[in-house]
Amino acid sequence: MVENNFIPGIRNYRLGQGFTLFWTFLIFVLCLMPATDLPKAEGIPNLDKIVHFTLYFVLTLSAFTTLKLMKTRINTILILSGFFSLGLLIEILQFILPFNRSFSVYDLIANSIGFISGWIVYRYFIANKIV
Numbered sequence: 001m002v003e004n005n006f007i008p009g010i011r012n013y014r015l016g017q018g019f020t021l022f023w024t025f026l027i028f029v030l031c032l033m034p035a036t037d038l039p040k041a042e043g044i045p046n047l048d049k050i051v052h053f054t055l056y057f058v059l060t061l062s063a064f065t066t067l068k069l070m071k072t073r074i075n076t077i078l079i080l081s082g083f084f085s086l087g088l089l090i091e092i093l094q095f096i097l098p099f100n101r102s103f104s105v106y107d108l109i110a111n112s113i114g115f116i117s118g119w120i121v122y123r124y125f126i127a128n129k130i131v
Helices: 013-032 047-069 075-098 103-128
Strands: none
Touching: 013 047, 013 075, 047 075, 047 103, 075 103
16 A cells, blocks of 8 residues: 555645635636637647547546545445536536527537546546555
């Protein structure tokens, strides 16, 4: 077994909690910004989907790692369902709010692939290294 500081910068759960909350806030801000305020990336196909994947991948790693450091019992299905619900809520808000954004099933799919991939990496490469 490796000490709890095997991930650089995450030495205790409080830092993990702060980062997870910050990352969740960042997801809301980036996904609900008016489309005109978003940077344009010409020449990178599907960059939007890569961003969605990355946001939820990092959120999942952070949340599960923090919960493990807190020695909290982890209900995987409940947490992953919460991440899906977060993505769905944001997509609905994009549809409702007047920010020139739209609901996208493909964004939900990218989110889902991101958090499922994050859980797989956590489960098979990180969880057993946290004491």
